[in-house]
Amino acid sequence: MNGSATTPRTAVLVVDLQVGVLPQCVDVEGVLARTNALTSRARTEGVPVVWVQDEQDFARDSDGWRLHPDLVVLPGEARVHKAYRDAFAGTDLQSVLARTGTTHLVLAGAQSDYCVRTLGQSAAAAGYDVTLVADCHTTTGAWLAGVWVGGEQIVAHVNAYFAGLRYPGQRFAAVPHDRVALGVASPV
Numbered sequence: 001m002n003g004s005a006t007t008p009r010t011a012v013l014v015v016d017l018q019v020g021v022l023p024q025c026v027d028v029e030g031v032l033a034r035t036n037a038l039t040s041r042a043r044t045e046g047v048p049v050v051w052v053q054d055e056q057d058f059a060r061d062s063d064g065w066r067l068h069p070d071l072v073v074l075p076g077e078a079r080v081h082k083a084y085r086d087a088f089a090g091t092d093l094q095s096v097l098a099r100t101g102t103t104h105l106v107l108a109g110a111q112s113d114y115c116v117r118t119l120g121q122s123a124a125a126a127g128y129d130v131t132l133v134a135d136c137h138t139t140t141g142a143w144l145a146g147v148w149v150g151g152e153q154i155v156a157h158v159n160a161y162f163a164g165l166r167y168p169g170q171r172f173a174a175v176p177h178d179r180v181a182l183g184v185a186s187p188v
Helices: 029-045 092-097 112-125 151-164
Strands: 010-016 049-054 079-080 104-110 129-138 142-144 145-151 172-176
Touching: 010 112, 029 049, 029 104, 029 112, 029 129, 029 151, 049 092, 049 112, 079 092, 112 129, 112 151, 129 151, 151 172
Parallel strands: 010 049, 010 104, 049 079, 104 129, 129 172
Antiparallel strands: 142 145
16 A cells, blocks of 8 residues: 555544543543544545544443544444554454545544554554644543653644654645645645
8 A cells, every 4th residue: 555656535534532531531522523523524525434443441332432422423434443552453444445545544533642643653654644633632641651741742742743754755744623634636
C-alpha cells in the first residue's frame, strides 16, 4: 500500500471513544461534539466513517464496550473490533479500507498516547497518508518514568508528533476538525 502513489481516498477512523475508556480523559464533551461534527461532514462529502472498538479491556456488548451515547453512529458504518493498541493487528481493518480504496486516514479517538498514536504510526509505516484531528482525541494524565504528565500535555505532544512525522512520498498533519481536508483532491 502506498497512499501517495494513488488518487487519494479518505476514511475517517474513530478509535475507542467508548464508555469505559473515557472516564478521566480531558475535554471529553468537546472531543465528542467535534467528532460528531467531523463525522457528519465526512458523511456529507461521501467519506466513509469507521468505528474502532477495544475488546481487550471490554467484553463485547458490555456497558464499557459501547461507543459513547453522545456519538452519532449510523447503521451500516464499518466497525472494527481490536484486541491490541494497533487497530491493524489481528483485525480486518486493512480489508475494510481496501474495499473503499482508502489511502488517507483521518484519525480521532482515545487514548491519544496509546491506541490513536499506535494506529497512526502503523498506518504511516504501511504507506497511508495520515491526518490526526488535533482537537478530536483525548487521554488521561499518567505517571511516566516517575513524572506526572497531564492529559492536555499528552494530547499536545501527540499533535506535535504527527505534525512533524515524515516518510518518503507521504503526507502527515495534525489539524483541527474544521480544517481537515476530506475530499479526494487533497489528502491533508
